[in-house]
Amino acid sequence: MTAALRTPQRPDRLEDAPAEGDDATVVDALAVATALRTDVRVGLAAQEAARRLARDGPNVLRAAPRTATWRRVLAQLRDPLVRLLLVAAGVALAAWWFEGREGWPMDAGVIAVVVLLDALLGWFQEAKAESAVVALARMTEATSVLLRDGIPSRVPSAGIVRGDVLVLAEGDAVGADARLVEAASLRMLEASLTGESETVAKDPATLAGPAALGDRANMVFRGTSVVQGGGRAVVTETGMDTEVGAIATLLDATRETPTPLQAEVARMGRALGVVAIVIAVVVVGAILATGHVGTLAELVRVLLLGVSLAVAAVPEGLPALLSVVLALGVQRMASRHAIVKRLASVETLGSASVIATDKTGTLTRAEMTIASVITASGRCDITGVGYAPEGRVEHAGATLASGPLHDELVAVLTGGSLAGNAELRVDADGRWIIQGDPTEAAFLVAERKVGGTQARKQRFARVGENPFTSDRKMMSTIESDAELGHGHVIVAKGAPGVLLARCNRIRTGLATIALDDAGRRRILADVEMLADAALRTLAVAWRPLDAHEGPADGEALEHDLVYVGTVGMMDPPRVEVAAAIREAHAAGIRVIMITGDHPRTALRIAVDLGIVQGGATALIGPDIDLLDDAAFAGAVRTACVFARVEPRHKLRIVRALQAAGEVVAMTGDGVNDAPALKAADIGVAMGVTGTDVARQAAQMVLADDNFATIVDAVREGRGVLDNIRKFLRYLLSSNLGEVLTVFLGVVGAGVIGLHASAPGAAPVLPLLATQILWINLVTDSGPALAMGVDPIAGDTMARQPRLRTARLVDRAMWAGIAGRGIVMAFATLLTIDLFLPGGLIEGHESLARARTAGFTVLVLAQLFNCFNARSESASAFRGLFGNRWLWGTVALSVGLQVAVVHVALLNEAFGTVPLAGGQWLACVLMASAVLWASELGKLVVRISARARGRDAPT
Numbered sequence: 001m002t003a004a005l006r007t008p009q010r011p012d013r014l015e016d017a018p019a020e021g022d023d024a025t026v027v028d029a030l031a032v033a034t035a036l037r038t039d040v041r042v043g044l045a046a047q048e049a050a051r052r053l054a055r056d057g058p059n060v061l062r063a064a065p066r067t068a069t070w071r072r073v074l075a076q077l078r079d080p081l082v083r084l085l086l087v088a089a090g091v092a093l094a095a096w097w098f099e100g101r102e103g104w105p106m107d108a109g110v111i112a113v114v115v116l117l118d119a120l121l122g123w124f125q126e127a128k129a130e131s132a133v134v135a136l137a138r139m140t141e142a143t144s145v146l147l148r149d150g151i152p153s154r155v156p157s158a159g160i161v162r163g164d165v166l167v168l169a170e171g172d173a174v175g176a177d178a179r180l181v182e183a184a185s186l187r188m189l190e191a192s193l194t195g196e197s198e199t200v201a202k203d204p205a206t207l208a209g210p211a212a213l214g215d216r217a218n219m220v221f222r223g224t225s226v227v228q229g230g231g232r233a234v235v236t237e238t239g240m241d242t243e244v245g246a247i248a249t250l251l252d253a254t255r256e257t258p259t260p261l262q263a264e265v266a267r268m269g270r271a272l273g274v275v276a277i278v279i280a281v282v283v284v285g286a287i288l289a290t291g292h293v294g295t296l297a298e299l300v301r302v303l304l305l306g307v308s309l310a311v312a313a314v315p316e317g318l319p320a321l322l323s324v325v326l327a328l329g330v331q332r333m334a335s336r337h338a339i340v341k342r343l344a345s346v347e348t349l350g351s352a353s354v355i356a357t358d359k360t361g362t363l364t365r366a367e368m369t370i371a372s373v374i375t376a377s378g379r380c381d382i383t384g385v386g387y388a389p390e391g392r393v394e395h396a397g398a399t400l401a402s403g404p405l406h407d408e409l410v411a412v413l414t415g416g417s418l419a420g421n422a423e424l425r426v427d428a429d430g431r432w433i434i435q436g437d438p439t440e441a442a443f444l445v446a447e448r449k450v451g452g453t454q455a456r457k458q459r460f461a462r463v464g465e466n467p468f469t470s471d472r473k474m475m476s477t478i479e480s481d482a483e484l485g486h487g488h489v490i491v492a493k494g495a496p497g498v499l500l501a502r503c504n505r506i507r508t509g510l511a512t513i514a515l516d517d518a519g520r521r522r523i524l525a526d527v528e529m530l531a532d533a534a535l536r537t538l539a540v541a542w543r544p545l546d547a548h549e550g551p552a553d554g555e556a557l558e559h560d561l562v563y564v565g566t567v568g569m570m571d572p573p574r575v576e577v578a579a580a581i582r583e584a585h586a587a588g589i590r591v592i593m594i595t596g597d598h599p600r601t602a603l604r605i606a607v608d609l610g611i612v613q614g615g616a617t618a619l620i621g622p623d624i625d626l627l628d629d630a631a632f633a634g635a636v637r638t639a640c641v642f643a644r645v646e647p648r649h650k651l652r653i654v655r656a657l658q659a660a661g662e663v664v665a666m667t668g669d670g671v672n673d674a675p676a677l678k679a680a681d682i683g684v685a686m687g688v689t690g691t692d693v694a695r696q697a698a699q700m701v702l703a704d705d706n707f708a709t710i711v712d713a714v715r716e717g718r719g720v721l722d723n724i725r726k727f728l729r730y731l732l733s734s735n736l737g738e739v740l741t742v743f744l745g746v747v748g749a750g751v752i753g754l755h756a757s758a759p760g761a762a763p764v765l766p767l768l769a770t771q772i773l774w775i776n777l778v779t780d781s782g783p784a785l786a787m788g789v790d791p792i793a794g795d796t797m798a799r800q801p802r803l804r805t806a807r808l809v810d811r812a813m814w815a816g817i818a819g820r821g822i823v824m825a826f827a828t829l830l831t832i833d834l835f836l837p838g839g840l841i842e843g844h845e846s847l848a849r850a851r852t853a854g855f856t857v858l859v860l861a862q863l864f865n866c867f868n869a870r871s872e873s874a875s876a877f878r879g880l881f882g883n884r885w886l887w888g889t890v891a892l893s894v895g896l897q898v899a900v901v902h903v904a905l906l907n908e909a910f911g912t913v914p915l916a917g918g919q920w921l922a923c924v925l926m927a928s929a930v931l932w933a934s935e936l937g938k939l940v941v942r943i944s945a946r947a948r949g950r951d952a953p954t
Helices: 031-033 046-056 069-078 078-099 106-139 243-253 260-290 296-313 318-335 345-352 404-418 438-449 454-458 494-502 515-532 551-557 577-586 599-609 621-626 629-638 647-659 671-679 690-697 705-749 768-789 811-836 846-870 884-902 904-910 915-929 929-948
Strands: 143-148 152-157 165-168 175-187 225-237 338-340 354-357 369-375 378-382 391-394 423-425 432-436 460-466 475-479 489-492 503-508 510-512 536-546 561-570 590-594 640-641 663-670 682-686 698-700
Touching: 031 175, 031 225, 046 143, 069 561, 143 621, 165 175, 165 338, 243 647, 243 671, 260 690, 260 705, 296 929, 318 345, 318 705, 338 705, 345 682, 345 705, 354 647, 369 404, 369 438, 369 515, 378 404, 404 438, 404 454, 404 489, 404 503, 404 536, 404 551, 423 438, 432 438, 438 454, 438 561, 454 460, 454 551, 460 551, 489 494, 489 577, 489 768, 494 515, 494 536, 494 561, 515 561, 577 590, 577 599, 577 705, 590 599, 599 640, 621 640, 621 647, 629 647, 647 663, 647 671, 663 671, 663 705, 671 690, 698 705, 705 768, 705 811, 705 846, 768 846, 768 884, 768 904, 811 846, 811 915, 846 884, 846 915, 884 904, 915 929
Parallel strands: 354 590, 354 663, 503 561, 590 640, 663 682, 682 698
Antiparallel strands: 143 152, 143 165, 165 225, 175 225, 338 698, 369 378, 369 561, 378 391, 423 432, 460 475, 475 489, 489 536, 503 510, 536 561
């Protein structure tokens, strides 16, 4: 969408706007103001501005309508596992109803409570994360200076209307698209909109014809900022009609794909639902086929058992546990300055195989720094990066000593500082900050490093200025020089080729000599050398003015200059990024750079940070357009640096990576990053320098704009995934043990001595429905949640990323789950047989005591199993005491089981009887069988992995 004045398509727009298609850039500025019924000298009246705001609406980007709280809570119930539990609760309630409505419907009530708590927990955690993002947005809410009733006043940018007059000054963020009516040395930073890191000169002159976005020199755009100079502009577009809004509309057409965790849990939910139904039907069918169920009460009791088995087959705590574990991950990441908007995004980061990152402001500091200076006497390098004036000057590897080169260096930095309008100061927190163009600030920082600032301020005073323009590619100032008896000098800064053409002498030490052709060739060779090192080059020149020359002569003074030297500057990489990239590579994560900057600059940064090795090449936007889908897919598999790209290229890159099976994390801060941020598996926006659109499109916001935080988030995500697998291993094997205990106990009742009390009576069950429910309550939630906060393993970032196609519970894990479930079931049934008369082992206890013993063995076996489940291959005794929460929940569960066996009230509720000390010892020994069987299996796994030269699974 172009920023044009056009006929409104709705009645609440200004009636007098020019016809559709009229472009504000090709219309005289005063004509634009007249069409918008505003006076550029006094702006709008406050009353008129309020009227327009009421008619046009606030100057904000369209956001999705806020969903009602009750709808957001109900949305948590869409999970297949939750739906299955609701069905089970309904059946349990019906069973209670037909059984005579005696007492409370415990099964249905407990399931309903679990489901409700899960829904509330999921809603609360997501709402908490959303609130954090809203709070961050409020912290960075933009304001603008508007001319209202002839008085400049700062107001929230949301209150800007068409026809308002923006007063622009250095450091201001532009709140709306506007047509310039006046400008003084105005330079804008439009990287957030165009991806170009260099500042753009602005001029209110009318353009000859329509121009591309980056060439609309007489317009300023929402989301950009003023880095130099000032001016006034009349607002032509607000809200979604701005250029930022145009890109924001692309987000509506970009679909978000389910996260790997969401897809896997959905598959597991469907599978477990089918399994639960099949098991319940088979068991109920077996009971009806082998027993005598002659009354409605007996039939309802059998159906209740089927429902209990369904509950046992499905880990009803899984949705809640997932929410809790993910929420804990969110909280840990928030403490590391990463705000996650969706819980499932934590796990997605853990699965990331590619991080596609922007350069400017993400990998780099967005702080231009002078790295090298070349003068007539040689080259010197300046250490230190950023705006803190900390560093030293080196020549040939040693500290630069006094002499001609030092004098020339001081002259270059002094001249560059004079020919600029930036300011360098210390804020209230003791940090060095700039106001103005980062390029000009680089001279101030370098000058302070060599100690020349005070001398410059004492010697020179500005009396005139010839501003920079894109056509001239230079600027100059006229200074009063105290050393010349307050005579005047002109100091110029600009592109080396432009300045060199205006010079006829060169400075050497404190003197000047004629500049011959050989000298010119040497200067151009020096410029090329700096450019080959991906440094941006600027030159400085000066001359004393003759007595008859003065500031009024303007640009006519820019001749016969003395060439002082050339500087090479760069936007330095963030210090912590290189280490973060090394860690990402060690973790099997590919890092690629996607930038709108020059390919030579992009490659230099990429090599310095270790993204690519020397000799690599960059794939640029125009070349991308020439590639068909097949060729582009091949290029994306190998290229790690993409330069001169546009937003549509970023989106194409992300989608090509996803089509290749990669899980893509896309970082960015600009408006032009937003569509790719939303399309990526997880978009990561910058919280400090990022735009509103980028933060809205992303799933995660970095509050500190630190790329290294992303790697921390990946580590946290991998730890979360490991812990999810741990409690899944535990829950599924434990629940399988419950199901097999009941199923095999019914089918093989005669083998273990479970005989009916009389011929024709209903069959005897190994466990009661209430006991099954108790086992789920006592052993599922506590230990599983404790495993969800297990410490992150030391080798987490030494493993390859989880494949997009990999299952959360793979074949090897299912085999381990089945083996442990079988061992628990056999240990439980063997204990029942041990206590009962008859069967394989002759006993002499009552059915109630035998059932209590089997019930206890199954509970204790699951508690032993929670230590097994911490790893598929590592011994349970490795790091046995590393998780105090796990030990606490195990102790609590044991205490509750002792209570249900020995407290009379609980005996009646759950059909148990007290056990003697020897009987408890027997139960502990039988339950520990699952631990020893698992240890033997893990030993086999480790030996097999070593034999194949592979790492054992976690």
